[in-house]
Amino acid sequence: MAERPEDLNLPNAVITRIIKEALPDGVNISKEARSAISRAASVFVLYATSCANNFAMKGKRKTLNAGDVLSAMEEMEFQRFMVPLKESLEVYRREQKGKKEARKDKDKKADSEEQEKSREEDNEDEDERLEEEEQNEEEELDN
Amino acid sequence: AEMAARPSEPRLVSLPLSRIRVIMKSSPEVSSINQDALFLTAKATELFVQYLASYSYKHGRGKEKNALTYTDLSHTAEECETFQFLADILPKKILASKYLKMLEKEKRDGEVGDDNDEDEEEEDEDK
Numbered sequence: 461m462a463e464r465p466e467d468l469n470l471p472n473a474v475i476t477r478i479i480k481e482a483l484p485d486g487v488n489i490s491k492e493a494r495s496a497i498s499r500a501a502s503v504f505v506l507y508a509t510s511c512a513n514n515f516a517m518k519g520k521r522k523t524l525n526a527g528d529v530l531s532a533m534e535e536m537e538f539q540r541f542m543v544p545l546k547e548s549l550e551v552y553r554r555e556q557k558g559k560k561e562a563r564k565d566k567d568k569k570a571d572s573e574e575q576e577k578s579r580e581e582d583n584e585d586e587d588e589r590l591e592e593e594e595q596n597e598e599e600e601l602d603n
Numbered sequence: 604a605e606m607a608a609r610p611s612e613p614r615l616v617s618l619p620l621s622r623i624r625v626i627m628k629s630s631p632e633v634s635s636i637n638q639d640a641l642f643l644t645a646k647a648t649e650l651f652v653q654y655l656a657s658y659s660y661k662h663g664r665g666k667e668k669n670a671l672t673y674t675d676l677s678h679t680a681e682e683c684e685t686f687q688f689l690a691d692i693l694p695k696k697i698l699a700s701k702y703l704k705m706l707e708k709e710k711r712d713g714e715v716g717d718d719n720d721e722d723e724e725e726e727d728e729d730k
Contacts, residue, residue, distance in 0.1 A: 467625050474617050475652060479671070482653035483660055488670040496676050497652055500689050502626055504651045507688055508644055509627045524627075526639035533647060537685050541650045545643055551615055552642050 470501055508532050618645045655679065655686065 475498045479489055509524070511532035516524050526549060533541050623645045627636055636644075655676070660666055662682070663675025674696065680689040 467622070468629060470618060470622060470648075474619075478617060478649050478652045479656045482657040483671060486669065487660065487666070488668075489656075490670065490672055492673040493665075493671050493676055496673055496693055497655060499692055500655055500676070501648050501652050503689060503692055505623060505626045505644060505648055506630060508647060509630050509633060512640065512644075513630065513633050522634040524633065524636045524640040526637070526643055529640045529643040529647065536688075538647070538651070538654075540654070541647055544650060545646055548615060548646050549639060549643060553639070555615070556638070 468502055470498055472498065475501065508536065511535050616642065616645050616649065618649055620645055623648065655689075658683065658686075 472494065476489065476494055479494065479497060480487075483489070508529065509532075512524050512528040515528040515531045515535075516522070519528075521528075530542065530545065533539070533545065620641050624636065624641055627633060627641070627644060656671060659675040659679040660671045663672065663678055665672035665675045673693075677693045677695050680686050680693040681695065
């Protein structure tokens with residue numbers, strides 16, 4: 461798939477916001493500086509990907525995984541990223557797991573709505589049985 | 604009057620994963636990328652942007668005018684080993700007039716046995 465040049469750029473608004481978060485309030489960022497940082501970020505992604513890919517190939521894998529990216533960061537001398545990256549990864553994995561389970565529940569609910577009618581009938585029988593059991597227990601206790 | 608709801612909680616990641624993925628896949632040797640790796644790359648890129656910006660601001664002269672300038676960034680790429688991979692895309696800027704003088708000097712240095720013509724050259728301050 462051929463990428464258009466703009467596809468390899470990151471959205472300006474997001475980049476600007478991230479820069480502002482890192483600087484004291486009210487500091488001006490020239491358009492030139494913003495554009496340069498955006499380009500630097502794209503280059504960073506390429507460099508990190510290439511580095512991570514080397515680790516994947518060493519492990520004879522074709523799919524880049526989390527460990528490869530973390531190893532790449534160390535290799536590129538960005539050890540300072542390790543702790544925040546690992547922490548966010550944990551949060552991300554929990555979120556993904558939660559989403560997955562929410563989808564499963566959603567599917568279950570859809571199924572159960574179809575069976576609603578037959579289940580109602582079953583429940584009525586169930587209630588009757590439960591009442592009988594309770595009565596039996598009480599009788600036993602009395603004894 | 605009610606304000607439109609704005610997300611005030613910090614998002615886990617702001618850069619769009621789809622765009623990060625496009626950039627990663629532009630590397631010919633990459634086959635596939637697992638979801639965690641994609642997330643980590645996006646997050647690392649955000650940390651990188653913050654680090655580059657704050658480092659450049661801290662060590663540069665732009666802050667004398669309460670700004671982050673291109674020169675601050677270029678300086679970082681040149682001086683700091685961690686950011687040296689950016690040197691080619693963040694070259695130092697040079698005034699056109701200075702560059703032209705450099706070219707002229709190189710030309711003169713290359714010509715052997717010439718009289719030194721510097722006295723005849725005048726700096727045109729009126730340009």
